[in-house]
Amino acid sequence: xxxxxxxxxxxxxxxxxxxxxxxxxxxxxxxxxxxxxxxxxxxxxxxxxxxxxxxxxxxxxxxxxxxxxxxxxxxxxxxxxxxxxxxxxxxxxxxxxxxxxxxxxxxxxxxxxxxxxxxxxxxxxxxxxxxxxxxxxxxxxxxxxxxxxxxxxxxxxxxxxxxxxxxxxxxxxxxxxxxxxxxxxxxxxxxxxxxxxxxxxxxxxxxxxxxxxxxxxxxxxxxxxxxxxxxxxxxxxxxxxxxxxxxxxxxxxxxxxxxxxxxxxxxxxxxxxxxxxxxxxxxxxxxxxxxxxxxxxxxxxxxxxxxxxxxxxxxxxxxxxxxxxxxxxxxxx
Ligand code: DP6
Numbered sequence: 001x002x003x004x005x006x007x008x009x010x011x012x013x014x015x016x017x018x019x020x021x022x023x024x025x026x027x028x029x030x031x032x033x034x035x036x037x038x039x040x041x042x043x044x045x046x047x048x049x050x051x052x053x054x055x056x057x058x059x060x061x062x063x064x065x066x067x068x069x070x071x072x073x074x075x076x077x078x079x080x081x082x083x084x085x086x087x088x089x090x091x092x093x094x095x096x097x098x099x100x101x102x103x104x105x106x107x108x109x110x111x112x113x114x115x116x117x118x119x120x121x122x123x124x125x126x127x128x129x130x131x132x133x134x135x136x137x138x139x140x141x142x143x144x145x146x147x148x149x150x151x152x153x154x155x156x157x158x159x160x161x162x163x164x165x166x167x168x169x170x171x172x173x174x175x176x177x178x179x180x181x182x183x184x185x186x187x188x189x190x191x192x193x194x195x196x197x198x199x200x201x202x203x204x205x206x207x208x209x210x211x212x213x214x215x216x217x218x219x220x221x222x223x224x225x226x227x228x229x230x231x232x233x234x235x236x237x238x239x240x241x242x243x244x245x246x247x248x249x250x251x252x253x254x255x256x257x258x259x260x261x262x263x264x265x266x267x268x269x270x271x272x273x274x275x276x277x278x279x280x281x282x283x284x285x286x287x288x289x290x291x292x293x294x295x296x297x298x299x300x301x302x303x304x305x306x307x308x309x310x311x312x313x314x315x316x317x318x319x320x321x322x323x324x325x326x327x328x329x330x331x332x333x
Contacts, residue, residue: 001086002046003118007110007143007318009039009102011175011277011285013232014213015239016138016151018196025138026160028196029209030153032216033142035168036175037315041107043092044323045075045115051087058092074109074136075116081132082120090115096310102177102283105189109136110143110318118320129318130161138193145317148220168314171223172290178300179308180256181282187250189280198247205238225289229275232287236277243280254282256305267299 010033018028054072056063063071075088090112096102113133117124124132126145134141135157142149145164148171154160196202212231219228243250257278264276264286274288274296288296293311300306 001048001119002044002323003115004042004044004321004323005111005114005118005318006040006042006321007107007114007140008035008037008315009041009096009104009107010035010139010142010149011287011312012139012142012279013228013277013287014209014216014235015279017193017239017242018202019138019193020153022194024157024160025134025136026155026157027138027151027153028202029206030213031139031142031151032165032213032220033139033149033151034173034175035143035147035149035315035317036312037168038310038312039094039096039102039104039107039177041092041094041104041111042321043090043108043111043115045088045090045112045119047079047084047086047088047116047119049086051089054087054090056090056092059094070136071112074112077132077135078113078116078120078122081117082122084120088116088119102179102281102310105137106139106143109133109140112136113140114144114318114320126317127161127163130163131157133318134160134162137190143318147314147316149317150217164317165217165220168316171220171314173314174286174288174290174293174296175312176286176288176293176296176300177308177310177312178260178284178286178303178306179310180260180284180305181254182307185252185281192243192246192250192280195246195248195250196242199242199245201238201242201245205242225273225275229273229287232277233275240278250280252278252281256303257282257284259305260284260303263299263303272296272299 012033014032016031130144142162147168148166151162
């Protein structure tokens with residue numbers, strides 16, 4: 001009654017922002033992402049009559065109460081499916097440095113879902129796992145399938161899940177994360193989603209998204225970095241315009257964020273094909289092809305306000321691993 005799973009975080013190229021159903025985490029729109037090779041969570045779940053309550057640990061620390069409750073609620077869903085009433089011990093670890101501000105609920109809930117289902121011998125399809133992970137955290141739905149992933153919004157819980165567009169070998173892309181703040185965010189994305197629709201631009205966004213998704217899928221199919229990168233960037237700016245104009249407004253950027261954005265535009269003018277994207281935080285994700293990695297690294301390592309650099313390639317989705325191999329989970333620079 002014990003299993004260990006590893007799941008990657010993912011970076012969204014088309015963002016999930018706003019929900020049609022908060023409880024079921026049904027998104028207002030479809031989204032597209034890539035799994036990240038160097039930002040993963042490894043989670044071991046053990047159900048046993050020895051436990052009188054769920055015991056949840058992240059790294060060496062006990063989790064904050066609100067987060068532990070969210071994890072416990074998710075375990076409850078999985079127990080119900082397996083018709084099992086045993087409590088569990090959950091030990092979870094991120095392979096990226098703790099204080100990066102990359103608090104990944106995507107990798108966390110994908111690994112938790114797979115490990116808990118595995119420990120209870122539930123035989124679930126990729127689709128069922130993606131649906132279940134989604135109810136824990138929306139973006140976790142996209143960390144289940146391999147490589148480049150699309151999460152179709154769907155109308156009901158049963159048709160809102162992610163699938164792989166291409167596996168991790170399809171395109172040698174990079175997401176070079178520049179960590180500009182090591183603090184956790186003050187407003188969670190769950191809270192932020194709730195007010196998305198109050199932005200005057202939200203309806204326009206939803207109206208234009210199907211066309212944008214069609215275009216980015218085309219660029220992805222052709223591995224056309226220019227068209228792809230331009231859409232990725234526009235999408236990130238749009239996400240933050242929505243955030244800044246929702247009520248109450250949300251400002252996730254810091255001064256380093258804007259500085260890096262300016263730098264990227266400058267470097268691109270000088271001929272380097274590099275683009276940026278951002279999630280619900282101040283860290284900037286630089287998107288480029290693998291052949292540009294060295295040049296980009298040379299440029300960013302000199303930026304005084306960059307506290308950490310995490311270089312990611314596309315990778316597989318969530319999978320069950322041996323408990324022993326959790327220690328081989330390298331930490332990156
Ligand atoms: C800006 O998946 O963290 O990163 O479903 O409430 O857990 P919950 O939200 P979450 O939202 C992610 C928002 C985003 C965009 C994205 O990853 O698509």
